[in-house]
Every structure is written in C-alpha cells, then in structure tokens.
Amino acid sequence: MGCFPFLKKYDHGSKFFGCGPPRHFPYYPQFHDQFDLAHLCDQVEVEPIESPYKTKSRGDVNGHASNMHHMYVHDNDCVLIKVVHFGSETSVGVQYDDNGEWKFKPIWARRAGPRAWIYFSPHMVKAAIVTCGGLCPGLNDVIRQIVISLEVYGVKSILGIQYGFKGFVDNNHLPIMLTKKLVQTINMSGGSFLGVSRGCPPLEDIVNKLEEWNVNMFFVIGGNGSHAGALAIYNHCAKRKLKLVVVGIPKTIDNDIELLDKTFGFDTAVEEAQRAINAAYIEASSAFNGVGIVKLMGRQSGYITMYATIASGQVDIVLIPEVPFVMDGKYGILDYMKKRIQKNGICVVVIAEGAGQEQLDNNGGMDASGNPILGDVGKWFTNKVKEYFGKAKIPIDAKYIDPTYMIRARACNSSDHIFCSILGQNAVHGAFAGYTNFTIGLINTHYCFLPIPMVIRRPRMVDPNSIMYHRCVTSTGQPNFNNPK
Numbered sequence: 001m002g003c004f005p006f007l008k009k010y011d012h013g014s015k016f017f018g019c020g021p022p023r024h025f026p027y028y029p030q031f032h033d034q035f036d037l038a039h040l041c042d043q044v045e046v047e048p049i050e051s052p053y054k055t056k057s058r059g060d061v062n063g064h065a066s067n068m069h070h071m072y073v074h075d076n077d078c079v080l081i082k083v084v085h086f087g088s089e090t091s092v093g094v095q096y097d098d099n100g101e102w103k104f105k106p107i108w109a110r111r112a113g114p115r116a117w118i119y120f121s122p123h124m125v126k127a128a129i130v131t132c133g134g135l136c137p138g139l140n141d142v143i144r145q146i147v148i149s150l151e152v153y154g155v156k157s158i159l160g161i162q163y164g165f166k167g168f169v170d171n172n173h174l175p176i177m178l179t180k181k182l183v184q185t186i187n188m189s190g191g192s193f194l195g196v197s198r199g200c201p202p203l204e205d206i207v208n209k210l211e212e213w214n215v216n217m218f219f220v221i222g223g224n225g226s227h228a229g230a231l232a233i234y235n236h237c238a239k240r241k242l243k244l245v246v247v248g249i250p251k252t253i254d255n256d257i258e259l260l261d262k263t264f265g266f267d268t269a270v271e272e273a274q275r276a277i278n279a280a281y282i283e284a285s286s287a288f289n290g291v292g293i294v295k296l297m298g299r300q301s302g303y304i305t306m307y308a309t310i311a312s313g314q315v316d317i318v319l320i321p322e323v324p325f326v327m328d329g330k331y332g333i334l335d336y337m338k339k340r341i342q343k344n345g346i347c348v349v350v351i352a353e354g355a356g357q358e359q360l361d362n363n364g365g366m367d368a369s370g371n372p373i374l375g376d377v378g379k380w381f382t383n384k385v386k387e388y389f390g391k392a393k394i395p396i397d398a399k400y401i402d403p404t405y406m407i408r409a410r411a412c413n414s415s416d417h418i419f420c421s422i423l424g425q426n427a428v429h430g431a432f433a434g435y436t437n438f439t440i441g442l443i444n445t446h447y448c449f450l451p452i453p454m455v456i457r458r459p460r461m462v463d464p465n466s467i468m469y470h471r472c473v474t475s476t477g478q479p480n481f482n483n484p485k
C-alpha cells in the first residue's frame with residue numbers, strides 16, 4: 001500500500017477544497033506507467049491561480065450552506081477503467097493485460113471536469129482549434145462548445161485552423177477568429193465549419209506556426225491519425241519547452257479508439273445506418289426474390305455495422321473486417337443466400353467497407369494520411385451475387401445501397417449533441433488545468449482525461465468472441481462463414 005497514485009507536486013485540489021488530505025488508495029505502479037497525464041509543469045515553471053469558472057452561490061440548499069466549490073472535480077478523483085471482476089479465465093469477455101494476466105487489477109483514469117486551480121490566465125490564452133481526417137456527426141458541436149467554454153473562462157482569442165493540419169501552412173486559408181456569436185448555430189448542421197483534410201505538412205512547420213502565433217492551447221479534433229499528429233506536436237512543444245498544451249478530442253465514426261465506451265457521432269451513425277438497412281429490407285421484401293445489400297463505413301472496425309444490424313433486426317448476413325468469410329462452396333455465403341431466398345424469398349446483407357478486402361482485386365494505395373484506400377466491397381459483393389444467381393438461373397432482384405457519406409455528413413442526434421457539448425467543455429477544463437498530451441473519453445459512463453499514447457496504441461476492433469458480436473450473429477441467425485470446413 002502506498003500513496004494515492006495521482007498526487008503530484010502541482011496538486012492544489014485538497015488545499016482549495018479544505019477537505020484535508022486526499023483519501024488513500026492502494027498504489028498501482030501500472031497507473032504511473034500508463035494513465036498518468038503530462039502536465040504543463042513538466043515543461044515550464046508555472047504557478048496555478050484560482051479558477052474564475054464558478055457558479056453563483058444560491059444560499060442555503062435544504063438547510064445546508066451551498067458550497068460553490070462543489071462544482072469542481074478534485075485532481076485526485078479517478079475512474080476505474082476495468083469494472084468487471086472475472087471469476088474465471090474462461091468467462092466470456094475476459095480481458096488480459098499487457099502481461100497476459102486476466103485477473104482483476106484496478107487501473108484508474110483521471111476524472112474529467114473543471115478544476116479549482118488553473119494554469120493559464122484567461123486573458124493570456126490564445127487557443128487554436130483544428131478538425132482533421134474524415135467527417136463525423138458532431139464535429140461542429142465540439143468546435144462550438146470549445147469556443148463557448150473558452151469564452152466562459154474569459155478567453156478572447158480563439159483561432160479556427162482551416163482544412164485540417166494543412167491550414168497551418170496554407171496562405172489561401174488563413175486561420176479565422178472564432179467567437180461564440182460566429183459558432184452559435186453551427187451545431188445545427190453536419191460537416192465541419194472549419195473544414196477537414198487528410199495529409200499533413202511537416203510537424204515542425206505546425207509547431208513553428210503555433211509558436212509564431214503565440215498559441216498556448218491547441219485543440220485537435222480527430223481520430224487515431226490526428227491523435228498521432230497531436231502526440232508528435234506535443235513532443236516537439238515539450239522539447240522546445242513551450243507554454244502550450246495539446247488536447248485531443250476523439251472523432252471517429254468508426255468508433256475505433258481504444259478504451260472508450262464510444263466516440264461522438266457513433267450513435268447518430270448507427271441510427272442513420274439502420275435507416276439504410278430498413279430501406280434495403282423494404283426494397284427487398286417488396287420484390288420477388290429480393291436481395292438488399294448495404295455497405296457501411298468501418299475501415300478496420302465493424303462497430304457501425306454490428307450495432308446497426310442489431311438495431312435493425314432485419315439482417316440475414318452481417319460481414320465485418322474482423323471476421324474473414326468465404327463466398328463459394330457448400331458453406332460459403334452464396335450457397336447460404338440461395339437457401340435463404342428459397343425459404344423466405346428475401347435476403348438482406350450488411351457489409352462493412354473493410355470486410356473481405358483481401359478477396360478484392362484492389363490496389364487502391366494509400367490516402368494522403370497513409371490510410372489504405374479500400375476497394376468497393378459492396379459493388380464487388382453485389383456483382384458476385386448477381387453472377388452466382390444468374391448462373392444458377394434463379395431470378396433475383398438485387399439492390400445495392402451505399403449510404404456511407406450520407407451517414408457521415410449528418411448533423412448529430414440529441415444524445416450526441418449532449419455528448420459533444422460535454423466533451424468540448426472538458427477539453428477546455430483539462431487545458432486550463434494544465435494537462436497536456438491528453439484526450440477526453442467516456443469510460444464506464446464517466447468522462448475521463450486519458451494520455452494520448454494510451455488510446456492510440458492500436459485501433460479498437462470488434463472482438464469476434466465478445467458477447468456483442470455473438471448477439472449480432474444471433475440476431476441474423478447466420479452460420480460461421482469463417483471456418484466452413
């Protein structure tokens with residue numbers, strides 16, 4: 001047993017709360033290695049000041065004097081990352097740590113929220129916001145909320161970097177000054193108010209610009225790639241000992257960020273994807289021997305496909321990148337489709353764009369960010385189906401629906417609006433608290449600050465042995481096309 005793992009030299013929480021020393025928790029060395037956060041104090045000498053972010057005191061509440069400091073999160077507040085205590089290593093969903101251990105070892109993440117002590121005078125803050133990678137519902141909500149929250153602290157200078165990281169070096173698209181007034185209604189539409197792009201100028205050039213423009217809070221809204229970029233930018237800043245914090249806000253419609261319950265826009269994407277599946281079902285069920293094929297996004301992670309399939313309940317076959325499949329032979333997909341059509345007169349297939357790529361004759365190369373450009377598995381699949389049923393002289397009416405960009409370009413639903421607002425607020429709280437090289441995520445329904453390196457170790461993918469994937473294939477009733485022998 002030792003001291004509470006989060007306690008640091010710059011921890012002023014207990015002093016301000018006047019609540020005595022923090023509670024003592026067991027000491028877990030892996031916390032320090034993995035989930036502690038970088039702080040501005042590691043880079044430069046800086047003294048904290050009292051936060052101006054306060055609610056108004058409203059007098060007594062139920063006979064108790066209200067304490068306006070109660071709105072602050074204590075620096076030692078933490079969230080347990082793994083919450084299930086597995087009774088046996090054969091229990092479904094058993095998680096192994098990096099040492100191959102399955103037994104419960106608590107690992108904590110730092111709880112997000114406003115701190116009582118901050119490391120920037122709001123009037124000295126110059127913030128910059130960038131959105132990178134592909135679109136995702138909710139981007140505008142996050143931009144808007146970061147701007148609003150910065151203004152609540154009293155920040156007057158906020159730059160919007162246009163068209164992703166390229167906006168740092170593009171003289172035709174110089175940064176724009178963002179204000180609450182300017183961004184007030186942007187959450188009502190999809191896309192990114194600032195624009196997005198893939199590809200990146202040399203990171204040194206970005207850091208030079210950040211320094212030249214006196215930026216001291218840098219908010220990167222993006223996925224795995226953008227977070228890798230943010231990490232590299234942080235490393236440069238730390239080396240140069242800049243008084244600048246780098247904050248990530250995870251954006252990925254594919255929901256492929258490690259450790260997080262989910263990322264913003266994902267629920268909206270599932271909702272929209274389900275509408276496409278239902279349309280495919282209606283089309284197919286209204287035709288003689290109708291076949292509906294829907295392609296959904298998911299470069300390497302089949303989350304949208306899995307969740308939309310379960311949500312719809314009208315899917316016969318679901319295919320995701322994590323689970324290989326075969327088309328031909330007695331136990332292949334085509335033969336199974338034939339049986340479904342002969343039995344029910346309909347077959348609905350949902351396929352994630354990254355599924356079965358190894359079977360396509362595709363050498364699409366890489367996009368500007370280094371992501372593989374995928375072949376159109378939906379078209380390939382549809383052609384295979386038409387060819388097979390044509391040869392078998394079984395008439396079918398096949399419709400292929402590709403709603404991918406329509407899903408991505410949507411404005412988000414109300415739960416994602418709320419989710420994005422909370423992420424945006426916490427991004428600003430974390431920046432003022434002096435944390436850097438961190439991102440914000442929902443873990444076990446609590447908002448946490450997480451070190452960027454921990455969330456980009458590998459992309460999050462669907463576990464074919466998980467209960468959720470089992471639920472998914474139970475909902476379709478499909479057999480295993482993976483190992484048909």
Ligand SMILES: Nc1ncnc2c1ncn2[C@@H]1O[C@H](COP(=O)(O)OP(=O)(O)O)[C@@H](O)[C@H]1O
Pocket residue numbers: 132133134164165166197198199200222223224225226227228229230232251252368369370371
């Ligand atoms: N490993 C990396 N290091 C530095 N920057 C990266 C890295 N991977 C991607 N980027 C940059 O991050 C931005 C977004 O990456 P991309 O993969 O397109 O989207 P996402 O952030 O959604 O994954 C691009 O400007 C890209 O050049």
Ligand SMILES: O=P(O)(O)OC[C@H]1O[C@](O)(COP(=O)(O)O)[C@@H](O)[C@@H]1O
Pocket residue numbers: 132133134135223224225251252253254297298299353367371408
């Ligand atoms: O057409 P684009 O912009 O290259 O985007 C396609 C990719 O973008 C995504 O929607 C999201 O990818 P990112 O997280 O890298 O932005 C993937 O699902 C898809 O493969």
Ligand SMILES: [Mg+2]
Pocket residue numbers: 133223224225
């Ligand atoms: Mg990505």
